[in-house]
Amino acid sequence: MRRIELSELLKEVAEGRPVQEVDVSGLDLSGQDLRGAIFTGVLAKGTLFRGARLESLLFQESNLMHADFSGAALGRSAFLECDLDGALFSGAEAEGARFVGTKATGTRFEKSRLVRSSWIKGTLEAVSFVGCDLERASFVEGSFGTVDFSGARLVKTSFLGVDLSRIRFQGTSFHNPIFVKTVLRGLDFSGMRLPMIQASGCDLSGTRWERASASLGNFFQADLSGAVFDRAEAETVLFSEAILRGLSARGARFPMASFQKADCTGANFSDADLGLSPFTHADLTGADFTGARLVFCDFSHADLAGAIFRGADLTRSNLHRAKEGSATFDPEMRALARETDPERTQAEDFVPQIFDDQEGSHVP
Numbered sequence: 399m400r401r402i403e404l405s406e407l408l409k410e411v412a413e414g415r416p417v418q419e420v421d422v423s424g425l426d427l428s429g430q431d432l433r434g435a436i437f438t439g440v441l442a443k444g445t446l447f448r449g450a451r452l453e454s455l456l457f458q459e460s461n462l463m464h465a466d467f468s469g470a471a472l473g474r475s476a477f478l479e480c481d482l483d484g485a486l487f488s489g490a491e492a493e494g495a496r497f498v499g500t501k502a503t504g505t506r507f508e509k510s511r512l513v514r515s516s517w518i519k520g521t522l523e524a525v526s527f528v529g530c531d532l533e534r535a536s537f538v539e540g541s542f543g544t545v546d547f548s549g550a551r552l553v554k555t556s557f558l559g560v561d562l563s564r565i566r567f568q569g570t571s572f573h574n575p576i577f578v579k580t581v582l583r584g585l586d587f588s589g590m591r592l593p594m595i596q597a598s599g600c601d602l603s604g605t606r607w608e609r610a611s612a613s614l615g616n617f618f619q620a621d622l623s624g625a626v627f628d629r630a631e632a633e634t635v636l637f638s639e640a641i642l643r644g645l646s647a648r649g650a651r652f653p654m655a656s657f658q659k660a661d662c663t664g665a666n667f668s669d670a671d672l673g674l675s676p677f678t679h680a681d682l683t684g685a686d687f688t689g690a691r692l693v694f695c696d697f698s699h700a701d702l703a704g705a706i707f708r709g710a711d712l713t714r715s716n717l718h719r720a721k722e723g724s725a726t727f728d729p730e731m732r733a734l735a736r737e738t739d740p741e742r743t744q745a746e747d748f749v750p751q752i753f754d755d756q757e758g759s760h761v762p
Contacts, residue, residue, distance in 0.1 A: 399441055411435045587612075603641075607632075627652075707731065718742060 402420040408430065410417055416436040423441055428448040432455055440460040449469045457477045464484040472492035482502040490510040500520040509529040516536045523543035533553040542560050548568040556576035563583045567590070574594040581601045588608040598618040602625055611631040619639045627647040638658040645665040652670060657677045668688040676696040682705050689709040696716045703723030710728075712735040719738050 719746075 399419060399421045402417070402422055404425055404427070407417060407420075407422060407425070407427075411432055414434075416438055417440060418437075419439045421441045422445055423443040424445060425442075426446045427450055428446050429450060430447075431451040432447075433451050433453045434455065435452075436456045436458075437460055438456075438458045440457070442460060442462050442465050444464045445462070445466070447465060447467045447470050450467075451471050452467070452475055453471055453473045455472070455475045457475075457480050459479045461481045462477075462485050463481055465482075465486070467485065467487045467490050469489045470487070470491070472487075472490050472495050474494045475492065476496040476498070477500050478496075479499040480501070482497075482500050482505045484504045485502070485506075487505070487507045487510050490507070492510060492515055493513045495512065495515045496518070497516070497520055498518045500517075502520060502525050503523045504525070505522075506526045507530055508526055510527075511531045512527075512535055513531055513533045514535060515532070516538070517540065518538045520540045522541065522545050525543075525545045527545065527547050527550050529549045530547075531551045532547075532555045533551060534555065536556045536558070537560055539559045542562055542565060544564050544566070545562075546566040547570050548566055549570065551571045552575050553571075553573045554576065556578070557580045558578045559580065561581040562577075563581050563585065565582075565585065567585065567587070570590070572590065572592045572595065574596070575592060576596040577600050578596070579599050580597070582597070582605060583601050584604040586606045587610050588606050589610060591611045592615065593611065593613055595612050595615040597620050598616050600617075600620045602617070603621050603623045605622070605625045607625065607627045607630045609629050610627075612635060613631060613633040615632060615635045617635065617637050617640050620637075621641045622637075622645055623641050623643040625642075625645050627645065627650045629649045630647065631651050632655060633651065633653050635652065635655045637660050638656045640657075640660045642657075642660050642662045642665050645662065647670050648666055648668050650667070650670045652672050652675060654674045655672065657675060657680050659679045660677075661681045662677075662685050663681055664684045665682070666686045667690050668686050669690060670687075671691045672687075672695055673691050673693040674695065675692075677700045678696055678698045680697075680700045682697075682700050682702050684704040685702075686706045687710045688706055690707075691711050692707075692715050693711055693713045694715060695712075696718075697720045698716055698718040699720065701721045701723070702725040703721060705725045707725060707727045710731060712727075712731045715735045717735050717737060
């Protein structure tokens, strides 16, 4: 590969010519204006780009191992199929930057501004996003290892189809984070605030949410088996069709949460506030509602076999056609619940008659 010197490189960039298949390793390009430059197949190991103007720059199929982009302006830049192992981007301004198919091991982005950046089908291992602003950034597919988002700002940041089970979120600031078909298994969100979290269809089994806040969240069809929500705040949260087997939510506040068609087998809701929450068609086999507040809850068509309701406040809760089986109630509290509605039963069981239009006869 041909070695190119600084003066020649700057001339080619100034004249708008692509820089291709050359070795610029170790060059000091700090503070240089390389806006709009195109680098293809370049070897740039240890090259210095500190504080450089690199907006709308393109690096394609280039080796940038241990390159230093500290404090560089990288807005709308693109790194396509590049090797970023050991590269340094601390304090960089990279709004709208794109990283597609990149390999990054030990890469550091501490305190960088990565608003609206996108990371598509890359490999990230031991990467640091500590203290970064990742508002509206997106991470799509690819491989994630021990990536550190500690102290980062994740506002409407989206993760699609990635395994984040080894991610570090210590002290991360969340608002409306979006996880779609993402693996978050075993992560600890205890004490964190995650308002408006979107996590439908995600694997959240074994996660911990003790004293966390996840109000207005969406866990539709998520796997939360074995998760711990003790004393958590999750008002108006969607758990419909989710897997909540063995969930622990002791003393949690889940008012107006939706558990329709959820699998809550063996879940522990003791002393929880679940007022106004629908559990219609849910599987509550063996669930524990001891001392829970269940005012105006709807258990229509739910399976309550073996469920425990001792000391639970069932005021105006609806037990319409619930399969009570061996459920345990306090008689005085059970009397406060509404029973099966005959008129509603008749409507639910109604089978319309079909007649032949020509002969007016009934068709069974």
